[in-house]
Amino acid sequence: MxxxxxxxxxxxxxxxxxxxxxxxxxxxxxxxxxxxxxxxxxxxxxxxxxxxxxxxxxxxxxxxxxxxxxxxxxxxxxxxxxxxxxxxxxKDNAEAGTPLHSLWEMIPEKQAAAEEEKEPYADILRDPEYMAANRIYEKKSSEDGRVTLCFAGDILFDDEYAVMAKLKSRGGAIEDGISETLISEMRAADIMMINNEFPYTNRGTPTEGKTYTFRADTDTVHYLDDLGVDLVSLANNHCYDFGETGLLDTLDTLQQDGIPYAGAGRNLEEAAAPVYFISGGMKIGFLSATQIERLDNPDTKGATEGAAGVFRCWNPEKLLAVTEETRKNCDFLVVYIHWGTENVAEADWAQLDQAPKIAQAGADLIIGDHPHCLQGIQYFGETPVFYSLGNFWFNSKTLDTCLLKVTLTDSRIESMTFIPAVQSGCYTSLAEGEEGQRVISYMNSLSTGVFIGSDGSISRQE
CATH class of the missing domain: 1.10.287 (Helix Hairpins)
Structure with missing residues (x-):
């Protein structure tokens, strides 16, 4: 009521x-x-x-x-x-059919911990200023927990020399100088590195008295992008061919194109500094240095505290110290070094002297160039040394060459593959069939304690 x-x-x-x-x-x-x-x-x-x-x-x-x-x-x-x-x-009914690990991941703290475990360098990747200051780059790997590195030897983009002149006469695309098969291998790698054996500059004066001086127009840097290159070595005896001006132009050109470099800089600190890539949950370091020229007063100037130049290692003490320190800050370390004797297939005494020291200092992989021809492979401890990858695309000579592919898992080498190639008529192509087996057989004859299979797989022989 x-x-x-x-x-x-x-x-x-x-x-x-x-x-x-x-x-x-x-x-x-x-x-x-x-x-x-x-x-x-x-x-x-x-x-x-x-x-x-x-x-x-x-x-x-x-x-x-x-x-x-x-x-x-x-x-x-x-x-x-x-x-x-x-x-x-x-909710109970829904969770009854939910896996326990899914419920665990719903907890924010646990989810954050899981993300940290999945990407151990998450804090660094969230700090672009720190990354830039320490030359750290992020590169997504094609497969979680696995990173593929690829290396090639010397390249040259100087249009006053045969390779670039021929390229331009064929149309000017990089595929007119290097086969699409090889380019596909290079682009497929997570991190691709080559030796940039020239400066990018339209200025400067060629080194007086030097037989060969190279330089390329700054616009040609786009060929690195076309090849899938992620990192270049400048520690060689030609990046200073047009003096400090030419070298500084080179550094600026590469920076503007977003290509990291190692082995040269505006001062010694920069020249000796490593480059790091965070990829596949690993932090991979790269150092580059040059023994060449082996003179008291070389044409290619070594960097100092106040002057631009290359990272010289004829006296290896500085390189060994930097190698040891860099290895403490990464999971895997590559040292790319300019050494050896031109046009000689055997490693010389200075290579044989420095290789074990660099390995002992912390290098996990040593890649060499400068001789303009292939040299053999040898292990020191657990570190493989590739004494020279030779010319990749450099001149008109007919020469054996290669790509080297190294796959990493858990910060260790899972596999290594030698991809045989031939430079001929200013064109570099994959060596297949009998020609490929010939190049592989030749590399086996140069190597010590290593066997390269018919498929290019590299294995250690005790």
Whole structure:
């Protein structure tokens, strides 16, 4: 029943009681004249009855309203409780079929820890300023936990020499100088490195008295992108052919194109600094240095604290110290070194002297160039040394060459593959069939304690 109905009925009953009482009192006092005033007692009771009527009515109304709200709240509470119970039951039912590892990953702290375990260098990758200051680059690997490195020897983009002149006469695309098969291998690698044996400059003066001086127009740097190159070595005996001006132009050109470089710099600190790539959960370091020229006053100037130049290692003490320090800051270290004797297939005494020292200092892989021809492979401890990869695309001579592919897992070498190639007629192509087997056989004859299979796979022979 509604509160208004109750209030009305109560009011009517009280009115009736008061009316009846009044009539009874009047009938008992018939002797009173009409002019006589109403008794004060009657007035008191009528007033009191009115006050009680209003008070009781108000209390009744408030009580009913409070009870109504309490009932509504109780109903809402029951409904909410039922709803929550349904939600919990539904969640329990859903989670009953959810793997435990999925529930674990729903916890933010655990999820963050899982991400950290998956990408141990996540903090570094979130700090671009730190990465830039320390020459650290991110490179997505094609497969989680596995990184493929690829290396080639000397290249030259100087259009006053045969290879570039021929390339331009054929149309000017890089495929006019290097076969698409080899380019595909280079582009497929997660990290591709070559020896950039010339400066990018339109200025400077050629080194006086030097037989061969190279330089390439700064626009030709795009060929590195076309080849899929991620990193170049500048530690060689030609990047300073047009003096400090030419070298500085080279550094600027590579930086503007986004190509990291190692082995040369505006001062010794930069020239000796490693380049790091974070890829596949690994931090891979690259150092580059040159023994050439082996003179007290070489044409190719070594960098100093205040002058640009290359990172020289004819005296290897600085290189060994940097190698040791760099290895502490990465999971795998490559040292790419310019050494050896030109056009000689056997490693010379200086190579044989420095290779084990560099390996002992912390290098996990040593790649050599400068002789302009292939040289053999040898291990020192667990470190493979490729004494020379030869010319990759450099001149008009017919020469055996290669690509070297190295696959890393868990910061160790999983496999190495020798990809035979031939430079001939200013064109470098994959060596297939009998020609490929000939190049592989030749490399086996140059190597010590190593065997290259017919498929190019490299294995250590005890």
């Amino acid at each position: 509604r509160a208004a109905d109750l209030f009305l009925r109560l009011f009517l009953h009280l009115q009736y009681v008061l009316w009846y009482t009044h009539n009874m009192m009047v009938s008992k006092k018939k002797v009173m004249t009409k002019k006589k005033k109403i008794s004060p007692v009657l007035i008191f009771f009528l007033t009191l009855g009115g006050i009680l009527l209003v008070g009781l009515s108000g209390l009744l109304f408030l009580s009913l309203q409070t009870g109504k709200r309490g009932a509504q709240q109780a109903w809402n509470t029951d409904a909410d409780e039922n709803s929550r119970q349904d939600d919990l039951e539904g």
